[in-house]
Amino acid sequence: MIIMKPTAVKSTGIQRYQQMFAGVSRLLQQLQAQWKSVVVTVPYFWMLLFFLAPFFIILKISVAESLIASPPFSDLLEWTRDGALSIRLSFENYSYLWKDDLYINTYLGSVKIAGISTLLCLLLGYPIAYAIVRSPPTTKNILLMLVILPFWTSFLLRVYAWMGLLADQGLINDLLIWAGIIDSPIRLLYSHFAVYVGIIYTYVPFMILPLYANMEKLDMTLHEAAADLGARPAVTFLTVTLPMTWPGIVAGSLLVFIPATGEFIIPDLLGGGNVQMIGRVLYNEFHSNHDWPVASAVAVALLVLLVLPMMVYQKVQEKESGSGW
Amino acid sequence: MTVSGEILDQHWLDSRARPFIHIRGVTKQFGGFTAVNNVDLDIYQGELFCLLGGSGCGKTTLLRMLAGFETPTSGVISIDGVDMNDVPPYERPVNMMFQSYALFPHMNVENNVAYGLKRDGLSKEEIRLRVGEMLAMVELSDFSKRKPHQLSGGQKQRVALARSLVKRPKVLLLDEPLGALDKRLREQTQFELMNIQDRLGVTFVVVTHDQEEAMTLSTRIAVMDAGQFVQVGTPTEIYEYPATRRVADFIGSINMFEGRVTENDADHVVVDSTDNALRFFMDHGASVSDGSRVWVAVRPEKIRLSRTPPPNEANQIEGVVQDIGYLGNVSIYRVRLESGMIVEVTVPNQTRPRDGKHAAGWEDRVFLDWEASSAILLTR
Ligand SMILES: Nc1ncnc2c1ncn2[C@@H]1O[C@H](COP(=O)(O)OP(=O)(O)OP(=O)(O)O)[C@@H](O)[C@H]1O
Ligand SMILES: [Mg+2]
Numbered sequence: 006m007i008i009m010k011p012t013a014v015k016s017t018g019i020q021r022y023q024q025m026f027a028g029v030s031r032l033l034q035q036l037q038a039q040w041k042s043v044v045v046t047v048p049y050f051w052m053l054l055f056f057l058a059p060f061f062i063i064l065k066i067s068v069a070e071s072l073i074a075s076p077p078f079s080d081l082l083e084w085t086r087d088g089a090l091s092i093r094l095s096f097e098n099y100s101y102l103w104k105d106d107l108y109i110n111t112y113l114g115s116v117k118i119a120g121i122s123t124l125l126c127l128l129l130g131y132p133i134a135y136a137i138v139r140s141p142p143t144t145k146n147i148l149l150m151l152v153i154l155p156f157w158t159s160f161l162l163r164v165y166a167w168m169g170l171l172a173d174q175g176l177i178n179d180l181l182i183w184a185g186i187i188d189s190p191i192r193l194l195y196s197h198f199a200v201y202v203g204i205i206y207t208y209v210p211f212m213i214l215p216l217y218a219n220m221e222k223l224d225m226t227l228h229e230a231a232a233d234l235g236a237r238p239a240v241t242f243l244t245v246t247l248p249m250t251w252p253g254i255v256a257g258s259l260l261v262f263i264p265a266t267g268e269f270i271i272p273d274l275l276g277g278g279n280v281q282m283i284g285r286v287l288y289n290e291f292h293s294n295h296d297w298p299v300a301s302a303v304a305v306a307l308l309v310l311l312v313l314p315m316m317v318y319q320k321v322q323e324k325e326s327g328s329g330w
Numbered sequence: 331m332t333v334s335g336e337i338l339d340q341h342w343l344d345s346r347a348r349p350f351i352h353i354r355g356v357t358k359q360f361g362g363f364t365a366v367n368n369v370d371l372d373i374y375q376g377e378l379f380c381l382l383g384g385s386g387c388g389k390t391t392l393l394r395m396l397a398g399f400e401t402p403t404s405g406v407i408s409i410d411g412v413d414m415n416d417v418p419p420y421e422r423p424v425n426m427m428f429q430s431y432a433l434f435p436h437m438n439v440e441n442n443v444a445y446g447l448k449r450d451g452l453s454k455e456e457i458r459l460r461v462g463e464m465l466a467m468v469e470l471s472d473f474s475k476r477k478p479h480q481l482s483g484g485q486k487q488r489v490a491l492a493r494s495l496v497k498r499p500k501v502l503l504l505d506e507p508l509g510a511l512d513k514r515l516r517e518q519t520q521f522e523l524m525n526i527q528d529r530l531g532v533t534f535v536v537v538t539h540d541q542e543e544a545m546t547l548s549t550r551i552a553v554m555d556a557g558q559f560v561q562v563g564t565p566t567e568i569y570e571y572p573a574t575r576r577v578a579d580f581i582g583s584i585n586m587f588e589g590r591v592t593e594n595d596a597d598h599v600v601v602d603s604t605d606n607a608l609r610f611f612m613d614h615g616a617s618v619s620d621g622s623r624v625w626v627a628v629r630p631e632k633i634r635l636s637r638t639p640p641p642n643e644a645n646q647i648e649g650v651v652q653d654i655g656y657l658g659n660v661s662i663y664r665v666r667l668e669s670g671m672i673v674e675v676t677v678p679n680q681t682r683p684r685d686g687k688h689a690a691g692w693e694d695r696v697f698l699d700w701e702a703s704s705a706i707l708l709t710r
Contacts, residue, residue: 229399230432232419234446234497244445248436 060308067301068094078297098302108286108303112310115283118197118272119265122204123212126261127254129205130212134253137213138220149217152210164203164274171199171275195277203271208264212257219253255318263311283307340549340564348411350375350533351396351501356405358391358557365391367557368405378527378534380544382580383554389537390429392554393503396535397426409501420449427494429505429537431486433478439465439489440474446497464492467522469515483510491519495526504536508543520547541581545569553577569629574710578627585633585673586708587626591618599707601626605669611644613702618709625708630676632704635663637690640699647698649673651690661689665696673698 069078070093085091102108137148155163170176171193178190193199223246231241269284276282283303290300349372358366366388373379381389394400395407398419407414414422425446433442443464447457465471468488478486487510494502507523508516524547527534538544544551545565552562553576561573572578575586589610593600601610601624610626618624640646652672653664656679663675675698677689690696 224430224432226428226430226432227434229397229419230426230428230434231445232399233397233424233426234493235420235449236445237420240449245434 063301063304066297067098067305068096069298070095070097071296071298076297077295095298098298099306101299102302102306107281108306111281111283111286112306114281115266115268116310118200118204118280118282119262119268122201122208122265123258123262125201125205126209126212127258130209130216130257131250131254133209134213134216134220137217138223152213152217155210160207161270163207164270167199167203167206168194168274171202194275195279197276197280199275200272200280200282203275204265204268207271208261211260211264215256215260216250216253219250219256223249259315266311267307347374349373350377350410351535352406352408354406356392356395356402356407358388358395358400359403364557366395366402369557369559371552371559371562373533373535375533376527376531377549378524378536378547380548380551381535381537381554382539382541382544382551384580385539387554388557389554390505391557393426393505393535393537396501397424397503398422423500424503425494425497425499425501426503427490427505427507431478431490433486433489433493435478438475438477439470439481442478442489443493443496446493450497460496464496468492468519484512484515487511488515488519498530498532501533501535504534506537506539509539516543523547545581553580570706572627572706572708575625575627575708578706578708582629583674584627584629587628587671589624589626591620591622591624594618594620598702601707605671608647609644610705611702612705612707616707618707622709627706627708628700628704630662630674631660631678633673633675633698633700635665635675635677635689636697636699637694639697642699644702645700645705647673649696649698651692651694651696654690654692663690663696665698 065081066078069081071077072079079093079095081092081094083091083093133152137145137152140148168175172178173190173192173194175194177193178187181187182190227245227249228241231245232238236244266282267284267287268282269288272280272282272285273288287300287303287307290296290303294300351371351373353369353371353373356366356369357364369392381392383389391400395402396409396414398414398417401415409423434445437445440461443461444457447460452460461474462471465474468491470485470488470492473481473485478489481489487507491504491507494504508519511519520543523534523536526532536544536547538547548565550562550564551568553560553568555576561568561577563571568577568581572581572584578584578586587601587603587608587610588605589601589603589608591599592602594616596615597613599612599614599616599618601612602608603610603626612626634640647665647667649665649667651663652666653662655662655664658679660676660678663677665673665675667673
């Protein structure tokens with residue numbers, strides 16, 4: 006047997022190609038790895054720039070003192086006369102929120118209105134989403150289009166349209182009088198009722214879409230299996246459909262509840278002065294009272310109020326799926 | 331076939347017996363496509379009835395009609411004397427094991443199996459007992475707290491089987507119940523199925539692709555093709571007396587010679603092959619006319635293989651060994667005839683091959699022959 010020195014082995018054409026190819030593919034792999042990290046970083050960067058940074062600015066303002074100046078709040082860092090840097094934190098804005106009944110009641114009121122709206126959106130959206138999933142493909146696309154269609158018109162315009170519908174001389178009152186059901190117009194606009202109508206109308210697509218996405222994945226043979234094992238339709242719904250669509254329910258509910266709690270335009274235009282929600286209070290603090298620090302404190306408190314329960318929920322979920330079996 | 335078996339076990343031979351599942355003229359159409367075409371069938375209590383057939387021939391559709399998930403386009407299905415037309419699935423005395431298993435993904439194994447028992451409102455204690463028993467049978471006791479997505483394919487299949495068995499229904503519909511199991515577990519479960527059938531008198535309707543499984547398990551087999559039954563009979567009938575070439579081909583392997591009837595008497599039929607210049611003799615009469623086109627079919631294990639010409643003249647072929655497959659217990663010889671046709675012969679290895687030599691070697695000239703009663707005469 007002849008053993009050649011490795012250096013003596015002249016690489017054939019094919020080997021050279023193979024080496025070249027290996028080199029290129031290694032390069033591509035490296036690029037791909039880097040590209041992956043780039044792709045992952047972009048959303049983080051986005052969050053940092055457009056969510057976290059503004060949030061810290063608001064947080065900073067919320068611990069400042071209100072001044073009649075421009076900007077109308079004190080600086081966080083200040084040079085004292087003897088040249089030392091001092092930090093001025095004021096938590097008075099928060100204790101102010103806590104002490105004044107107005108804020109607590111408005112918070113609770115907002116959460117209540119948002120909660121009831123979410124529940125009604127769910128009761129309305131769930132069967133709609135289910136019907137869409139179960140309909141034949143062509144009908145399905147049309148129905149989905151119809152759900153998304155309102156977004157093609159400005160949100161503000163649609164709320165104004167509701168004002169027109171609900172007004173004392175509006176279409177609904179006119180119809181009811183014409184039909185002889187009532188003699189004089191009933192108060193629809195500027196009431197809790199109008200706010201509920203507005204919120205549910207606006208937010209029900211946000212309930213339907215995640216539910217639809219969730220139900221679309223639902224395996225219909227599971228319903229057959231349940232029926233086969235003796236479950237009536239109602240029981241099948243409670244023991245199979247509902248638990249399996251739970252993630253969709255949670256997603257949809259959060260998508261409705263969170264923005265509804267901070268909703269400003271709907272309570273302002275449809276509720277008038279009769280429905281106080283935290284969004285309106287915030288608006289007034291900023292624009293009428295020019296008290297930016299209190300307004301910021303209201304905003305931060307709202308965030309904490311919404312985010313904390315969500316985080317707790319998520320932890321519980323994680324724990325359950327971690328040790329559920 | 332002789333009717334030697336106890337008539338008690340063979341209800342289908344007893345004209346007075348009342349069928350448990352009664353299917354008459356059932357057709358199912360999807361749009362313009364006919365999945366099940368005008369099917370008649372009676373299945374008796376305690377039977378283990380196998381539906382056998384190629385993919386897409388309508389087995390699952392027939393099962394789904396029995397379970398109540400599909401309504402027949404026309405025809406009648408009754409179970410235990412009750413017309414099932416208006417009975418919803420959850421009220422039928424039937425449980426089904428789905429081809430796709432259809433396990434509830436949000437429930438663990440135990441709760442999946444307990445689901446049907448809970449619907450019957452049994453006591454907690456009883457449910458626990460029966461679920462435990464069932465899981466022990468399918469060897470999944472250690473997995474009772476797992477979710478379906480944490481199981482292998484075979485384990486899922488066993489959960490599905492346990493879930494359908496645990497309710498002890500009058501009729502069990504099993505759609506490919508044992509396909510994903512390994513050989514040992516499959517044989518064990520087959521045995522267990524027969525055991526359950528014996529003990530509880532449950533009537534089984536089993537869909538399978540696996541003809542060997544059908545042969546071992548079933549009291550009777552229905553061979554389906556394109557939405558229709560080609561033949562219904564006991565495993566022996568289906569194997570030894572297939573009604574058509576398709577059935578003969580589908581169950582086991584078979585050699586088929588095309589020919590024309592030249593003699594046709596009450597006690598014998600003679601067929602001359604079209605392409606092989608061969609003459610076949612059958613020692614039984616058949617309802618065929620002279621000169622009609624027929625097929626003579628012989629199973630590989632019915633053929634004798636020898637190196638010297640056999641004594642009887644009829645049913646004799648000469649050829650050259652082209653291939654030998656040694657399977658241990660038997661060897662399969664593929665013999666090429668002069669016409670180029672290949673005939674398969676199974677030879678039991680009664681003695682050990684001497685010096686590694688088989689009864690005949692490659693390229694050896696051999697003679698094939700069979701008993702006059704062994705061949706099957708097929709007209710379609
Ligand atoms: N819901 C349906 N709509 C339209 N066609 C269907 C439907 N269900 C089944 N079919 C068709 O009916 C025929 C029979 O289907 P079926 O599921 O009964 O076959 P199968 O014998 O169980 O096959 P396999 O052995 O592959 O499971 C197939 O051609 C199938 O495409
Ligand atoms: Mg099938």
